Amino acid sequence: MNAKELKSILQALQEHEVAELTLETPDYKLTVKRGGEVQYVAAPAPVVIQPQAVPASSPSPVQTQAETPAPAPTPKPEVPKEDTSRYVEVKAPIVGTFYRAPSPEAEPFVKEGDLVKKGQVLCIIEAMKLMNEIESEVSGVVRKILVSNGEPIEYGQVLFLIEPA
Structure with a gap:
């Protein structure tokens, strides 16, 4: 940033x-x-330090509080993954809410399998009551839509996979 x-x-x-x-x-x-x-x-080890009030008569050191890492998830059986290296990832440029269409009753901007052109609107991200149109950076075919309509998204989260034409 x-x-x-x-x-x-x-x-x-x-x-x-x-x-x-x-x-x-x-x-x-x-x-x-x-x-x-x-x-x-x-990242990857965020630590928050919060000083504690210590009475003047007490010589004890200031205590710190650190976040503890979450326990490691149980390994899942290996499932062959699709090769996505040929796809262009469209990532969220901001934090907000993902919308596939301009309004609830409207058709989505794009569907999986659609051919898109560079600059074509793929979705809208609502951030602080502002609607931000997210455009395709390449021409190609939308292979995967990785976010559900109305889902909160994070900065840098992959939204679409596009196979360049």
Whole structure:
């Protein structure tokens, strides 16, 4: 994330009176709370340190609280995966809610198997009451839609797989 992106996020939070926002990617986790508090924690081991009030007469050290990693999931049996290396991943540029169509009664922008052109609208992501159209970066065939309509999405989450034409 560069300074320009951070500045635009902070301006949007102020304009829309959002009290708190957490943005998490594989590289970092950013939490912004109204009132000027900003936490930046590098991944993959986020740690939150909270100082505890210590009476002046007590010589005990300040305690810290660290997040504990979730237990490792049980390994699932190997299922042959489809080779997706030839596909272009369309990732979410923002955090929000994914919509496949411009309105609930309208047809979806695209379906699996549709031929799309570069610049064609694939979906809408609603973020802070703003509707953001997400366009295809390449011409090709939509092979997979990886998100359900109305589902909350994260920054950088893969939404579509497109096979370039």
